Amino acid sequence: MNLSSKIFGAVFAILIFALAAFSGRVYLDQQAAKKDFAALEKRLDEVSANEKDTAKEVARLLSEFDANNKKQAIESALRSGAPPKFQLPLGCTPGVDCWIFNYVDADGAADSHKDYTCGNLTYDKHKGVDFAIRDLAVMKTGVPVFVAAPGQIVGVRDGMPDVNFRKVAPEIFKRRECGNGVRISHGGNWFTQYCHMKKNSIIVKKGDRVEAGKAIGFVGLSGKTEFPHLHFQVSKGKQIIDPFIGVKRSEKCRAGEETLWDETTKAMLSYQNLVIYNGGFNDQRPLADGIHRGLYKKSTLFKSSLKLFLWFAIRNTKQDDEVVLRLLGPDGKEIGGAKNTIKKAQARGIQILDVTSQGAWPVGNYRGEITLTRKGLIGDQTFRARRRITIK
Numbered sequence: 001m002n003l004s005s006k007i008f009g010a011v012f013a014i015l016i017f018a019l020a021a022f023s024g025r026v027y028l029d030q031q032a033a034k035k036d037f038a039a040l041e042k043r044l045d046e047v048s049a050n051e052k053d054t055a056k057e058v059a060r061l062l063s064e065f066d067a068n069n070k071k072q073a074i075e076s077a078l079r080s081g082a083p084p085k086f087q088l089p090l091g092c093t094p095g096v097d098c099w100i101f102n103y104v105d106a107d108g109a110a111d112s113h114k115d116y117t118c119g120n121l122t123y124d125k126h127k128g129v130d131f132a133i134r135d136l137a138v139m140k141t142g143v144p145v146f147v148a149a150p151g152q153i154v155g156v157r158d159g160m161p162d163v164n165f166r167k168v169a170p171e172i173f174k175r176r177e178c179g180n181g182v183r184i185s186h187g188g189n190w191f192t193q194y195c196h197m198k199k200n201s202i203i204v205k206k207g208d209r210v211e212a213g214k215a216i217g218f219v220g221l222s223g224k225t226e227f228p229h230l231h232f233q234v235s236k237g238k239q240i241i242d243p244f245i246g247v248k249r250s251e252k253c254r255a256g257e258e259t260l261w262d263e264t265t266k267a268m269l270s271y272q273n274l275v276i277y278n279g280g281f282n283d284q285r286p287l288a289d290g291i292h293r294g295l296y297k298k299s300t301l302f303k304s305s306l307k308l309f310l311w312f313a314i315r316n317t318k319q320d321d322e323v324v325l326r327l328l329g330p331d332g333k334e335i336g337g338a339k340n341t342i343k344k345a346q347a348r349g350i351q352i353l354d355v356t357s358q359g360a361w362p363v364g365n366y367r368g369e370i371t372l373t374r375k376g377l378i379g380d381q382t383f384r385a386r387r388r389i390t391i392k
Contacts, residue, residue, distance in 0.1 A: 070211040074150040081188025083247055084149035085262045087212055089194065089232050090131055090219055091144040094268045098143070099275045101229060101315055102130040104242035116244045118253035119273050121316060127240045128193070128233035132315075133219055134278050137294025139228040142201075143219040145194055146212075147184065148232070153208040154191070155183035162199050162221040162228075178231070179223020182216050188236075195231035196223050227292060227348075234260060244269075274321075274383055276370060278313035281389035286311045288350055300390045303361040308336075310353040310368035312385060317342050317349040322373045325353035330364025361391045 077084065092098035103115035105126040115122040133143050139162070158180045165173055173179075178195035180202060185191055198220030204210060221228045234241045241247065241260070249256035259266055280286075280297035283305040290296055291313055301308065310327055319342055327336040336355030351370060365388060372383045 070150075071209070074152070074209045074211055077150040078152060078185070078187035081190075083188075083236075083258075083260060084151075084186045084190055084192075086148035086192070086234075086243060086260050086265065087146070087262050088265045088268065089146055089148040089192075090230050091146065091215075092131070092133065094131075095270075095272065095275075097138070098131050098133050099272070099277050099315065100129060100269065101132040101227075102126055102128075103244065104128060104240065106242050106245060116242055116253075116255060117271050117273075119271070121273060127235075128195070128231045129243065130229045130231050131219075132227060132229040132277070135292055135294035136221070136228060139198065139219060139221060140294075142198075144215045145182075145197060145217050145219060145230055147210045147214045147216060148192055148212065149184075149186050150211050151184040151186040151192070151209075153182060153204050153206050153210060154185045155181075156202055156204065156206055157181055158197075158200060158202045158217075160199060160222040164221065164226045165224045166226055173224045177224040179225065180217070180220060181223070184210065191235045193231075193233040193235070195233065196220055196225045196229060198222070273316060274318075274372065274374065274381075275315045276312050276372070276383055276385040277315055279311060279368070279370070279385055279387045281366075281368060281387060282309045282311070283307060285309055285354065286350075286352065291350060298389065300392055301361075303363055303391050305361065305391075306357055308355045308357075308361070308366070308389070310355075310387065312351050312370045312387075314346075314349045314351065314372065316345075316347060317372075318345045318374065319343065320375065322375075323351055324369075324371045324373075325351060326369045327353060327355050328367045328369070330362055330366065363391055365390050 105113045107114040113124045180197040181195040198218040201217040243260035246256035282296040286296040321342040329335045374381045
């Protein structure tokens with residue numbers, strides 16, 4: 001073997017040794033990396049488990065803290081004796097899907113009645129604020145009643161039927177005019193009462209302490225009433241208090257300086273002496289009873305219909321109110337209309353426009369409109385509403 005061959009063999013051996021050493025090192029590094037990754041995954045699992053446990057503990061503590069705050073707020077309210085501040089006592093948007101139909105009779109005189117603005121949205125000796133919902137169909141879907149201010153339940157009645165009191169024997173409601181209801185003490189001899197609630201909907205019992213905003217049942221038609229609504233009544237001892245007046249006002253025919261509504265609720269409850277609270281289309285003439293039950297509000301009709309009936313239900317029309325009804329076709333042009341003057345004031349009135357087909361109705365979207373104008377000493381008031389229907 002010559003010298004060059006020896007040198008080549010030595011170099012080759014060195015390379016083989018180096019490669020083996022490198023491979024062994026790589027293997028060892030890989031094993032070490034696997035151990036490191038395994039340890040890291042274990043640590044991550046431990047951290048994740050700890051985070052979950054920590055999150056559960058934080059959630060539990062927050063829940064306990066919130067419960068203690070609510071309990072303290074209730075106890076503080078019951079001890080303070082200060083006039084409560086009330087939030088909206090039912091789940092709706094005033095002026096959109098609920099309306100005040102009656103206020104407290106703030107007049108005080110026998111055989112006479114005026115609401116806190118000196119208007120006529122009340123009746124003699126009415127003791128509460130009536131929050132009406134649209135109709136019986138809405139009532140059946142469920143409109144929740146909420147506690148208006150923290151306090152303690154001192155009275156509950158449930159189990160009375162949801163029925164128009166004019167359609168049953170009057171003795172059913174003797175001394176039970178409130179129907180299904182809840183009475184709450186707020187401390188300082190302040191009380192609220194919630195009446196005409198839905199049968200078997202009340203979920204609180206006497207003795208319960210309740211925070212503001214807690215659901216206690218649903219709006220109904222129980223007791224001495226003929227339309228679904230919540231009667232919300234405030235008293236201090238045996239004295240009825242109008243929450244819009246509070247305990248002090250310096251001028252008649254206006255709200256008190258410190259009403260019993262909280263600021264958010266007060267902003268939602270602007271006075272409206274007329275509301276157009278329902279409306280729709282039908283292919284048969286609507287009847288008042290059916291309207292109050294929630295019928296006649298079809299979203300589509302057929303082009304073969306002989307007539308279209310546009311209708312609106314209105315709270316508190318007055319003599320000489322001027323009403324204009326219009327039906328507009330898919331092209332936006334008027335295809336029917338009517339004008340009339342109210343001859344007699346009505347607590348709940350209905351206006352109907354019927355338009356006869358001149359053949360098949362053009363397919364498309366139709367719009368119905370009502371405009372009511374009330375003349376006054378300081379200017380006219382105008383009220384408007386719209387409804388739509390699709391004809392196929």
